[in-house]
Amino acid sequence: MPILSSEEVHEIVSIVAHEENLKVTVNESMKGGVFVGACVMVGGLLLGPPGMAVGGIAGGIYAACTAKKFKPLHAVLGEMSSEERQLLQQRFIQATSNISYTDAAMLLTMMAGDGGLKLVVINLIKEFALSELKQKLA
Secondary structure, three states: OOOOOHHHHHHHHHHHHHHOOOEEEOOHHHHHHHHHHHHHHHHHHHHOHHHHHHHHHHHHHHHHHHOOOEEEHHHHHHOOOHHHHHHHHHHHHHHOOOOOOOOHHHHHHHHHHOHHHHHHHHHHHHHHHHHOOOOEEO
């Protein structure tokens, strides 16, 4: 098994993230949650329990309509530092260590035909985004 460069790993991971349409939130979930909570509180204070429901619904609709800061994960991966790329490379090689391939193209072809292998890579991407990039997936 050859050692893939960090650029090759980055390209593979970006292709998979793009194909799977993985997106990350950029602090919008937190803002929306705070706004919805405030609306529920105000609705409850003004109208009691029915006001809480109305406030939650109205706040949720408003938060959903104004939350536009969701980035494709492949774009976030493109903004990684060289250290983060090297860490991703190490984790990728560990995750695919039991797979026999000659180059990145062969590995991509194998992933296209093997849903289990692709799932391993998807889970690696998600875990890396959460733990290292501190991004939440949408």
